[in-house]
Amino acid sequence: MAAEEATPFENETAARRERQIVAFSLGTETYGVDIASVREIIPIQKIVSVPRAPVFVEGIINLRGRVIPVLDLRKHFGFEQKKGDPNQRIVLVEAGTGSIGVIVDAVSSVLRIPEDSVEPPATVIVGPEVEYIQGIAKVDDGLIVLLDLTKIISEVERRTLKDADLRSAVVQ
Amino acid sequence: MAQLNKSPEYAQDLKLLLAEVTELLAATEENLVELEKAPSDTSLIQEVFRVMHTIKGGAATLGLQDAVDVSHSMEALLDEVRSGGRVLTRPLMDSLFSVVDYLEEWSSALSAKREPPSCRKLLGRIRALKDEGDGETKDEVLISKIDSAIQQGKNVFCLKVRFGTDVPLLSVRCFQILTVIEESVEVIGSVPSLEQIESDQVKDVLEIYFSADDNGEEARGIAQKSQDVKEATVARYRARARKNEAAHSKESSEAPVVKRSDLGKTVRVDVGLLDFLMNMVGELVIDRTRLSQIAAQLMRDGETSGTGNEVSSLASHLQRTSTELQEGIMEARLLPLKSIFSKFPRMMRDLSQRCGKEILFDMTGESTELDRTVLEAIDDPLIHILRNAVDHGVEMPEERAAKGKPPKGRVTLSAWHEENQVLVRVEDDGAGIDGEKLKKAAIRRGIVTEEAAAKMTEKEAVEMIFLPGFSTTEVATEVSGRGVGMDVVRVNLEKVNGQVKVKTKVDSGTQVTMRLPLTLAIMRALLVKCGESVFAIPTSSVEEVVSMGGISVGSVQGKRVMNFRGRVVPVVSLEGALRESMWSTSGHKYALLTRTNDQSLALCVDDLIGEEEIVVKEMGRLLSRLKGIAGATILAQGDPAIILDVNRVI
Numbered sequence: 001m002a003a004e005e006a007t008p009f010e011n012e013t014a015a016r017r018e019r020q021i022v023a024f025s026l027g028t029e030t031y032g033v034d035i036a037s038v039r040e041i042i043p044i045q046k047i048v049s050v051p052r053a054p055v056f057v058e059g060i061i062n063l064r065g066r067v068i069p070v071l072d073l074r075k076h077f078g079f080e081q082k083k084g085d086p087n088q089r090i091v092l093v094e095a096g097t098g099s100i101g102v103i104v105d106a107v108s109s110v111l112r113i114p115e116d117s118v119e120p121p122a123t124v125i126v127g128p129e130v131e132y133i134q135g136i137a138k139v140d141d142g143l144i145v146l147l148d149l150t151k152i153i154s155e156v157e158r159r160t161l162k163d164a165d166l167r168s169a170v171v172q
Numbered sequence: 173m174a175q176l177n178k179s180p181e182y183a184q185d186l187k188l189l190l191a192e193v194t195e196l197l198a199a200t201e202e203n204l205v206e207l208e209k210a211p212s213d214t215s216l217i218q219e220v221f222r223v224m225h226t227i228k229g230g231a232a233t234l235g236l237q238d239a240v241d242v243s244h245s246m247e248a249l250l251d252e253v254r255s256g257g258r259v260l261t262r263p264l265m266d267s268l269f270s271v272v273d274y275l276e277e278w279s280s281a282l283s284a285k286r287e288p289p290s291c292r293k294l295l296g297r298i299r300a301l302k303d304e305g306d307g308e309t310k311d312e313v314l315i316s317k318i319d320s321a322i323q324q325g326k327n328v329f330c331l332k333v334r335f336g337t338d339v340p341l342l343s344v345r346c347f348q349i350l351t352v353i354e355e356s357v358e359v360i361g362s363v364p365s366l367e368q369i370e371s372d373q374v375k376d377v378l379e380i381y382f383s384a385d386d387n388g389e390e391a392r393g394i395a396q397k398s399q400d401v402k403e404a405t406v407a408r409y410r411a412r413a414r415k416n417e418a419a420h421s422k423e424s425s426e427a428p429v430v431k432r433s434d435l436g437k438t439v440r441v442d443v444g445l446l447d448f449l450m451n452m453v454g455e456l457v458i459d460r461t462r463l464s465q466i467a468a469q470l471m472r473d474g475e476t477s478g479t480g481n482e483v484s485s486l487a488s489h490l491q492r493t494s495t496e497l498q499e500g501i502m503e504a505r506l507l508p509l510k511s512i513f514s515k516f517p518r519m520m521r522d523l524s525q526r527c528g529k530e531i532l533f534d535m536t537g538e539s540t541e542l543d544r545t546v547l548e549a550i551d552d553p554l555i556h557i558l559r560n561a562v563d564h565g566v567e568m569p570e571e572r573a574a575k576g577k578p579p580k581g582r583v584t585l586s587a588w589h590e591e592n593q594v595l596v597r598v599e600d601d602g603a604g605i606d607g608e609k610l611k612k613a614a615i616r617r618g619i620v621t622e623e624a625a626a627k628m629t630e631k632e633a634v635e636m637i638f639l640p641g642f643s644t645t646e647v648a649t650e651v652s653g654r655g656v657g658m659d660v661v662r663v664n665l666e667k668v669n670g671q672v673k674v675k676t677k678v679d680s681g682t683q684v685t686m687r688l689p690l691t692l693a694i695m696r697a698l699l700v701k702c703g704e705s706v707f708a709i710p711t712s713s714v715e716e717v718v719s720m721g722g723i724s725v726g727s728v729q730g731k732r733v734m735n736f737r738g739r740v741v742p743v744v745s746l747e748g749a750l751r752e753s754m755w756s757t758s759g760h761k762y763a764l765l766t767r768t769n770d771q772s773l774a775l776c777v778d779d780l781i782g783e784e785e786i787v788v789k790e791m792g793r794l795l796s797r798l799k800g801i802a803g804a805t806i807l808a809q810g811d812p813a814i815i816l817d818v819n820r821v822i
Contacts, residue, residue, distance in 0.1 A: 048812045049705065050791075051750035052798045060791060060804055062812045065455045067789040067804040098792040157794050 017115040021137075023144055024091065024104040027079045031104075032111065032137060032144045033091070039099055040092040041107055054160050058103060061090070068092065070101035071156065095153040102149055111144075113137045118146065131155070182234070185515045189230045190279045193239075196223045197272050197279075204268055211260040218640075220268065221250045222660060227275065229555055233519040238291045239278055245298045246271045259313070267298055314361040314381065318409060321360055321383050328360065328409040329388035331380040331395060339400045343374045349398050350380060357384040357391050381409065446505050446544065453498045454787055460494050463487045505545070509587050509596070510538040512551045516558060516585060523562040530580045531566055537587035542594055546688050549668040550596065553661035557598045557684050558583065560658075565602030565682055575679060577601065589690075593712050596686045605676040607633035614639075634674055638662045666819060669695070669710060669802065671767075687712070695788060697815065698764070699781035699807070702747035707777075708786050708805055708815045715767040717780065720760050734774055736765065746775045749821055750800070766818045773822065784808065788815060 021032035022041070047059040047070055056075040060067050070090060074082060082088070087106035092099050121133040132151040137144040200223045207216045224247040231239035246268065252258035274294050281288045321328050331353070339345060346369045350362060362369075363379040382391060388406040395404035464487045470480035513535055524531040542550075566572075566581030573579055587596045610633045611625040619639060620628070640659040665672050669689045676682040689695055689712055697708040698717070718736065725734050725743055732743040745760065760776040786805040789812075795801070800821035807813050 046811060048814070050795055050798070050801065050804075050814060051705075052801060053795055057795065060795070060812045060814075062806050062810055064459075065457070065806060066451070067791050067806065067812050069792055069794050095792075098790070100792065100794065153794070160794060160797070 018112050019115065019118070019137075019146075021111050021113055021144070021146065022091065022107060023109050023111050024089070024107045026073055026077070026105050030108065030142065030144045032113070032146045033093070033149050034134075034146075035110060037093055037148075037150055038091055039094050042090050042092065042101075044086075044088045044090060044103070054156065056156065061101060063092070063099070063101075066099070068099050068101050070103060071153070072103050073152075074103070074105075076152065076156070091149070093149045093153065095150050095157075100153050102153075111139070113139065113144070181514065181518070185518070186234055186282065188515070189234060190283050192230065193227055193275060193279045196227060197276055199223070201269075201272055204265070204272065207260070207268075208265055211265075214254065217250060217254050217260070221247060221254060224250065224271075226552060229559065233515065233522060233555075235522065236282075236288075238288055239275060241295055242271055242274060242278075242291050242298075245295060245302075249298065249302060263301055267294070267301060270294055270297070314363070314365070317360050318381055322409075326358075326383040327385070327388075328381060328383050329391070330407050330409045331382065331388065331391050332403075332405045332407075333378040333380065333395050333398075333401055334403040334405075335376045335378070335400055336402045337376065339376070342376070343369050343372045345398070345400050346374050346378045349378065349395055349401070352394055352398065353380055353382065353391050356394060357382045357388075441504075446501065449501050450505075451789075453494065453501055454789075456494045457498065460487070460490050463490060505543050506541040507544055507547050508538060509540050509542060509547070509594075512547060512554065513538045513585065513587075516554075519555070520558060520562065520583065523559060524566075524581075527562055528568065529562065529566050530569055531562060532580050532582045533585070534582070535585045540587045540589060540594055541690075542688065543690060546594075546668045546670065546690075549664050550670070550686060550688065553664050553672070553686070554585075554596070554598070556658070556661055558585070561598055561600040561602065561682070565600040565604075567603050571603075594688045594690060596688065597683060599681065599683045601681040604678040604680055604682055605634050605637065605674070606678050607631075610634065610636050634676055637674065638672075666817070669712070669817070671713075671819070695786060696783060697786045697805070698783050699813070700746070700762075700764070700777040701779040701781055702750070702777050705747075706781060706807070706811070706813045707746070708784075708807075708813050709764065709766075709775075709818055710802075710815070711783060713767050713818045714764050715772070716765040718763050718765065718774075720763055720776065723763065734763070736772075736774065739772065741765065741772045741774045743774045743776060744822060746777050746816075746821070749775075764818075773818070775818065775821070786813075786815070 020035040022035055022038050023030055023032045025031070042063070045061055047061055049059040050057060050069075053059075053069075056072050058070045058072040058075075060069055062068075072081075074080065082105065085105065089104055089107045090101040091104055091107070092101050117138045118135040119138070121135055132148045132155065134146040134148050137146055200220055203216050203219050203223075207213060207220065210216065224243045228240055228243040228247060231237075231243065249258065249264065253260050253264070258264075271294065274289065274291060278288045278291075318328055333349060335342060335345065346364070347366075350359070350366065350369070353359060360381045360383060362381065364373055364375065368374070380391070380395075382388070384391065388408070392404050392406040395401055463483070467480065467484035467487045470483055473480075516535065517533055520531060520533040524533075561583045566583065567575070567577075569579040572581065582601045584599045585597070586599070587594060589595075607628075607630040611620070611628060614620045614633075614636050615622055615625055619636065625633075637658045638661075662672055665686060665688070671687045673685050673687070674682065675685070689710070696711040698711055698714055700707050700709060723734050723736070725732055727733065728740070733740050734743045735741075743763065746764075761779050763774040763776050766773050766775055784807070786807070788803050789805055790796075791804050800817050802815045802817040804812050804814055
């Protein structure tokens with residue numbers, strides 16, 4: 001009896017086993033982030049630079065009265081700078097301690113990706129990037145690198161705060 | 173129990189203290205957990221130390237001896253850790269946790285008006301720790317060596333060698349066995365250690381820890397055959413169970429229940445909540461402005477069907493309500509200084525009695541109102557400063573008589589408004605601070621070199637009291653003198669954009685003045701232009717703005733200076749300082765003479781935009797710790813701008 005009931009249930013979860021991602025391009029690659037971690041996608045707007053901030057911090061923006069730091073993923077990944085492209089967007093991510101914006105070249109679409117098309121990162125990539133790469137998804141027109149933006153941000157935060165601590169220790 | 177039935181003020185103070193202790197302990201518990209992971213993190217040790225110090229001070233004020241004793245003994249141990257004289261061992265960590273547990277229990281007992289638990293057992297344990305001192309420390313080193321050997325997959329054994337009674341030259345025997353064993357297996361360490369054996373600290377049992385590939389039988393055989401050995405046994409050594417982990421998981425599931433039932437009766441408004449409400453109002457204000465614009469647009473477009481009118485009247489109603497809401501929340505953040513001043517007379521009385529000094533204590537300006545955050549930030553600093561005034565400032569009656577001063581010392585605490593700031597001053601007519609003594613202490617501690625000290629002015633020497641860990645009192649008293657104090661004062665004040673200055677004269681007294689912003693959420697700021705950027709600088713830290721036109725910039729010892737009304741002031745280009753680029757003279761129209769901690773500095777800017785009321789916004793954790801950057805704001809036309817902390821720009 002248990003076996004009879006289990007079958008339709010399994011089918012249902014198999015159908016549901018997919019991720020919804022926001023796909024965006026950066027350089028020549030297509031990346032994806034889990035839709036649940038994205039708060040909002042806004043067009044590029046005036047970014048005010050912050051002195052003494054880490055290099056990949058592009059600056060701050062005014063989002064309806066809130067001040068939000070914006071990171072440049074191109075700088076973070078070591079790509080060339082790109083400015084003034086109207087397709088550029090800021091992806092706002094909830095990062096535990098507040099929202100943080102991430103500049104991307106263009107947001108292409110929201111995709112549903114079946115879970116079984118996602119390869120774990122370790123089989124494809126090695127190196128420190130593996131930390132914030134959730135997997136590689138195979139889609140019709142190529143590969144999508146699934147990123148964990150929250151991890152990137154917390155890594156950046158950790159490093160920045162550590163630097164600040166070192167600096168203040170030197171001052172003392 | 174008698175101490176629980178005192179005046180209503182006492183009850184009020186006790187309640188405040190217990191609420192503070194609860195807050196501090198919660199943070200400490202987290203810090204301890206972190207510390208256990210990173211035992212070499214001195215900032216964490218410092219933090220825990222400060223908490224113990226604060227609790228000790230608070231409890232001493234109210235005469236709560238148990239908590240004073242516990243926190244004092246812990247503070248003493250931590251001080252040794254801080255100065256490198258003691259390793260943060262696991263037993264020490266355990267007792268730190270027990271201290272937190274005890275204080276939690278103690279505070280919830282007092283809140284419930286129950287008799288607090290006895291601290292005698294805990295004190296005994298801490299004392300034992302302190303007494304064991306070195307031996308215990310080395311044990312821990314050995315254990316960590318063993319642990320790491322086990323982690324490397326080695327088989328670790330403990331060989332117990334028991335000697336007969338009255339063995340002559342026992343230490344030589346121990347040494348021999350140790351040497352022989354070392355030849356056949358890899359020895360990790362021994363109890364007593366080699367150093368202890370060499371200094372003749374031996375017992376009739378010698379434990380040797382070693383790693384070997386066999387079952388350790390070979391080493392046992394060697395030991396058994398040695399002279400004077402009564403018995404030799406060997407056993408496999410297994411990694412120590414981490415008992416505090418289990419204890420913690422238990423605590424975390426039980427502790428919150430206790431807290432909820434005991435604290436349910438008090439409502440302390442979290443400053444974070446007020447901040448949040450303030451931010452929400454800020455967003456509301458922006459929506460309000462948008463709505464007004466839409467209404468105006470509708471009217472212009474000739475929308476006459478009533479919708480335009482409706483939107484427009486809605487917008488103006490929203491305008492009124494949101495303005496009132498904004499004012500209400502701002503007001504909720506203001507508190508009279510009385511709320512922290514009221515406990516001081518009692519504290520001063522107790523302190524002066526304990527020190528055997530006679531002191532007249534006066535307070536003025538208690539009704540002056542300050543932002544909650546600022547108020548909370550100055551509470552601890554004020555306690556420190558007042559304690560210093562009693563302990564280090566006012567002299568003993570005989571000494572005062574010898575100096576021809578009235579036998580009763582005088583300490584005054586006053587507060588008043590000045591422009592849009594509040595000044596709080598503690599003044600005593602005591603011994604003052606002797607710059608020369610400070611220099612000597614600083615040299616002894618290796619804080620400055622003798623040459624540097626010789627070059628110091630009296631004022632610069634006095635400034636050294638703000639250095640971390642600086643204290644000239646050799647013996648720590650229950651009241652003060654551990655070098656926690658003035659550095660905490662400065663750090664706390666800088667967090668809320670305040671400043672502290674010390675004026676002192678030997679034998680006539682000391683004056684400590686705190687300059688504080690009225691509110692943190694909203695401040696007046698000068699907007700300046702540097703290159704492409706606009707920066708906001710709190711008006712409170714700018715003394716004067718001068719046009720660069722009539723000023724000549726010279727150079728002294730390679731540093732840019734300008735002559736400003738007979739004063740020689742260092743000149744720095746603000747943009748140059750922030751972007752770490754070279755000085756450029758072009759384009760600077762104005763110089764801001766800043767009022768930093770006792771030091772003048774002229775910051776050159778390209779242009780002045782004006783003065784504005786700005787709302788201070790958080791930039792998030794990522795950008796929270798940049799040197800010289802206090803936060804951000806949103807300017808009237810909608811662009812964000814950085815708020816600078818001129819105290820720390822250079």
